[in-house]
Amino acid sequence: AQTVTQSQPEMSVQEAETVTLSCTYDTSESDYYLFWYKQPPSRQMILVIRQEAYKQQNATENRFSVNFQKAAKSFSLKISDSQLGDAAMYFCAYRSAGGAGSYQLTFGKGTKLSVIP
Amino acid sequence: DARVTQTPRHKVTEMGQEVTMRCQPILGHNTVFWYRQTMMQGLELLAYFRNRAPLDDSGMPKDRFSAEMPDATLATLKIQPSEPRDSAVYFCASGLVRGVRGSMNTEAFFGQGTRLTVV
Numbered sequence: 001a002q003t004v005t006q007s008q009p010e011m012s013v014q015e016a017e018t019v020t021l022s023c024t025y026d027t028s029e030s031d032y033y034l035f036w037y038k039q040p041p042s043r044q045m046i047l048v049i050r051q052e053a054y055k056q057q058n059a060t061e062n063r064f065s066v067n068f069q070k071a072a073k074s075f076s077l078k079i080s081d082s083q084l085g086d087a088a089m090y091f092c093a094y095r096s097a098g099g100a101g102s103y104q105l106t107f108g109k110g111t112k113l114s115v116i117p
Numbered sequence: 118d119a120r121v122t123q124t125p126r127h128k129v130t131e132m133g134q135e136v137t138m139r140c141q142p143i144l145g146h147n148t149v150f151w152y153r154q155t156m157m158q159g160l161e162l163l164a165y166f167r168n169r170a171p172l173d174d175s176g177m178p179k180d181r182f183s184a185e186m187p188d189a190t191l192a193t194l195k196i197q198p199s200e201p202r203d204s205a206v207y208f209c210a211s212g213l214v215r216g217v218r219g220s221m222n223t224e225a226f227f228g229q230g231t232r233l234t235v236v
Contacts, residue, residue: 103214
């Protein structure tokens with residue numbers, strides 16, 4: 001079974017600064033996807049960024065980028081130019097690539113990010 | 118604007134009562150997930166449907182929980198009888214899986230969840 005670990009229960013960052021959230025995972029599969037989801041106080045789970053394991057290039061989405069280290073099974077999220085609206089819980093998640101496998105997400109316990117004005 | 122709709126948003130009930138949570142997946146999606154979120158356990162998969170058939174409900178306590186898809190536009194999660202330890206946020210998510218190898222063409226879209234409080 002796959003596991004996802006987020007070792008930072010809480011983080012804080014000054015507005016306009018950069019912050020990195022950590023995530024490690026454990027799997028025996030070679031083909032999979034990794035995600036970062038954002039959950040603001042509204043509870044809505046919002047997909048921030050997705051990484052396909054077979055792609056060496058790190059995914060980026062505007063101010064959000066990842067550092068994917070497949071051998072180390074590490075998947076960190078970097079938020080640049082932090083904004084007040086970035087304050088939320090952030091979840092790292094894993095999904096098998098499919099075929100005969102299932103498609104459910106396995107989540108880490110989350111990191112609560114606070115943004116200081 | 119396609120979205121997953123969950124009702125009710127909030128539910129407070131007394132221990133022993135039946136609770137039914139509903140989910141309308143995005144039109145055209147053939148895969149539905151139910152997740153439960155608690156402070157202690159985080160987000161856990163309860164059940165998972167493809168083309169209305171249950172594929173995995175191993176995360177669900179069978180004695181009191183049941184999940185169904187009466188039709189392609191409705192998924193239900195029922196708890197009977199409810200207990201205080203069932204208090205949590207219950208999320209429904211939907212996605213589209215197709216192709217010979219069953220590749221997932223879209224990632225799961227989440228509803229806003231039902232916050233259940235059992236007193």
